[in-house]
Amino acid sequence: MRDLTQVSPKQIRNLIRKGKWDQPTAGLAMGYAQANLVILPEKYAFDFLLFCQRNPKPCPLLEVLEPGEHRTEFLSSDADIRTDLPRYNIYRKGRLEGTVKEIKNIWENDFVTFLLGCSFSFEEALLRSKIPVRHIEEKRNVPMFISSIPCKPSGVFYGPMVVTMRPIPPDKVSRAVQITSRYASVHGAPVHIGDPSKIGIKNLKKPDFGDPVTIKKGEVPVFWACGVTPQVVVMKAKPDLCITHTPGHMFISDLLNEELANL
């Protein structure tokens, strides 16, 4: 296998399109933004778009395609959303029906595609500033928790905010806030710093999704809004059909993480 960390997004999407890569995308095409995918039939699209507008931290929209459109414009000029992700989850009425490698055969002309920012982008910026990212050091998935922070509802969509936790040395917490604030389109600044019980989290060793990580003495648990939130919220609403990326198997865009930074 070639080293895909230095290969261009276009080349990787080509491999994926031809069925030659169906693995997770973490670390591929370093420096380029990856995106979460949610596809819904048009009748749910206004409510979900409004849900994202009302909850920009867990649901930072990078691009929304018009009904039936499967080519991106902003994130790439040559991508096809039906074939260019390694794996897709198909949900009917909120239940996972299966996982597939392309969705051309089930595509409908009323499908609306939402692409949302992913924390990979700001983690790269944290590492560049020598702020430790524990789950990367420990080669685990980031720990995720269902918090007691409610999202603002919209139409059929409602639910709690899912958050990720990263333990940060106390002298670097302020810098971590500054750095991630620059990335408003990929979850932005933390939603909570410190005592997990204040946001309804009982045990940091038992995440609801992902893996637990080591918290060293004195380190502060810092919580960011998580891109799993829209998936949890969509599943609760039980739409007739919903297609998402399979967790970890993201869309790789032509946009540099740095192009997403606001300041």
Add this chain to the structure above:
Amino acid sequence: MRDLTQVSPKQIRNLIRKGKWDQPTAGLAMGYAQANLVILPEKYAFDFLLFCQRNPKPCPLLEVLEPGEHRTEFLSSDADIRTDLPRYNIYRKGRLEGTVKEIKNIWENDFVTFLLGCSFSFEEALLRSKIPVRHIEEKRNVPMFISSIPCKPSGVFYGPMVVTMRPIPPDKVSRAVQITSRYASVHGAPVHIGDPSKIGIKNLKKPDFGDPVTIKKGEVPVFWACGVTPQVVVMKAKPDLCITHTPGHMFISDLLNEELANL
């Protein structure tokens, strides 16, 4: 008349609701954010919401209400959008039909309300940093130009970006960029700095809307995306019905401008 610059947003909205104030709102309730209003029937709502998502600089959404909802939640907990603005414009098929002081009698259960940020908020921040705002000094309306910068279209909505121009002393241009960058939800950083012809503007003395202002020797024309853009775009699309605020007669929110700043 009382000095309304120091009166609370709630008190001013009460005066407006009772028909006791139908004048422009510039300068009222100093420090509080004011908002542009666009109301459209539900069948246009997804396209317009997506237009705003794609064009956040000219169309910075502060709040969107669900179909039929006329009470705000984020911008105020006790405002009624049908009565709390001093004047409304009613457009049918893109033509101005009339100007009214309330819209209770024509309200329909499928109306979707969009409230968009307004440059009043960042002008206050510029003035606080001793950056001159010429049209305020000269007691004029800000000069606005139809630029050659295209908005990203969405469904029936398309058109050029309208921009405002403020002449800035050369040693303060960088600072003006920094300050307005903080206010992403009220047009944010400039879209162009310097030579007007580069964005299709022929004559700074002949704005398309508003008034011309003095440009002193050496001052740099700086251009920001303008909240008139969505109105121009909506009028071009000729929807059956559209209700907006009458220019200058804005919604006064309970949110401080400072609460809208990102960093």
